[in-house]
Amino acid sequence: MNILISNDDGVFAPGILAAKQAVEDLANVVVVAPDENNSSVGRRLSLFKHLKVESCELADGSEAYSVSGSPADSVVVGATYVMDERPDLVITGINQGVNISCDITSSGTVCAAFEAVSLGIPAIAVSLFMDPKTSFKQDENGEWYVDYDFTLTKKVLHDLVLKIINDGFPEGVDLFNLNVPSNYESEEVKITTLSHKMLDKKVIDNTDLDKAEIFNYPLDENQESDDLIMITSNLVKDYEKDSDGYALMVEKRPSLTPLDVNMTYHELKEW
Numbered sequence: 001m002n003i004l005i006s007n008d009d010g011v012f013a014p015g016i017l018a019a020k021q022a023v024e025d026l027a028n029v030v031v032v033a034p035d036e037n038n039s040s041v042g043r044r045l046s047l048f049k050h051l052k053v054e055s056c057e058l059a060d061g062s063e064a065y066s067v068s069g070s071p072a073d074s075v076v077v078g079a080t081y082v083m084d085e086r087p088d089l090v091i092t093g094i095n096q097g098v099n100i101s102c103d104i105t106s107s108g109t110v111c112a113a114f115e116a117v118s119l120g121i122p123a124i125a126v127s128l129f130m131d132p133k134t135s136f137k138q139d140e141n142g143e144w145y146v147d148y149d150f151t152l153t154k155k156v157l158h159d160l161v162l163k164i165i166n167d168g169f170p171e172g173v174d175l176f177n178l179n180v181p182s183n184y185e186s187e188e189v190k191i192t193t194l195s196h197k198m199l200d201k202k203v204i205d206n207t208d209l210d211k212a213e214i215f216n217y218p219l220d221e222n223q224e225s226d227d228l229i230m231i232t233s234n235l236v237k238d239y240e241k242d243s244d245g246y247a248l249m250v251e252k253r254p255s256l257t258p259l260d261v262n263m264t265y266h267e268l269k270e271w
Contacts, residue, residue, distance in 0.1 A: 001027035001165055004078045004087040004116075007095065008038045008071040008108025015094035017058050018150035019126065022157045023091065026165060030087070031064035032078030034071060039097075043111035044070045053077060071112035079119055089164065090116035093126035094153050096146075098179055098235075100244040100255070101195035113175045117261050123175040124160065128153050129248050131183035153180040156189060156254050173258040179248055186253040194257055195245040200234050 003023060007016045011033035020029050035054070052068040065082050067074045071092065079086050095109040104110040104125075113123035128150060130136075137147050160178065177194075239245030247255035 002087045003027045003029050004090045005031045006033045006074045010037045011066045014148050019094045022154035023161050032074050035066035038108045041108045043072050046073050071108040072115040075112045075115045090123040095127035098129040099127040101198035103198040117174045122169045126178040129181045134183045174261045177257040180254040181248050184252050189254045189256050190247040192244040192255045192257045195239050195243040
């Protein structure tokens with residue numbers, strides 16, 4: 001099997017190396033990803049623009065390719081230009097953050113997987129849900145750092161790819177959206193549906209009317225500024241029982257959501 005791995009956090013993000021390490025014993029792996037962070041860009045394509053593709057080296061010394069474009073660009077370039085033949089599978093991630101519910105359409109990670117499907121290639125989007133209570137730690141000097149523990153995510157991804165190699169993709173499934181919590185209580189994967197909502201969003205108005213309005217997504221809802229309008233977001237607390245959010249937040253176990261890119265609602269006969 002030939003596997004293309006990409007992401008939206010950038011080619012040097014720790015998650016993409018973890019994804020490669022998770023499956024490199026199962027297949028021939030090629031890494032092609034954006035040259036910088038492209039989180040939350042959705043399925044943006046750089047049409048009619050020149051892209052730079054450069055060879056680079058990951059932390060383990062292996063070769064990868066950086067693309068001066070979006071995650072979707074990277075999948076197209078990797079699958080149709082860098083690789084000698086189209087891959088059998090595309091993996092996007094491991095994303096450093098959760099990607100669930102209807103919010104997946106803003107995710108560069110998931111939308112890069114959608115781009116693979118548009119090329120006729122099945123895909124897996126994989127993300128690590130980092131619990132703020134356990135993932136953010138202080139060193140001996142009191143400095144904060146993020147503990148990216150990909151151990152369980154790598155194991156689940158490895159087992160999923162192995163099952164795909166042995167059994168193929170289920171009929172009617174175009175891609176899998178896999179999310180694994182860092183602070184888990186069970187390693188058992190649950191097949192889930194999308195939640196209706198992942199983020200509660202609100203706008204904080206601190207704009208000086210004499211200055212230009214600026215929109216920003218802060219990580220801390222308590223961040224304030226004298227001259228900014230800020231859109232803040234928090235994870236919702238209530239999820240449908242069989243949804244991805246419920247598995248992650250309530251049951252604290254990995255969530256695997258099978259997706260069909262055809263979003264047509266077929267039951268509407270009379271309206």
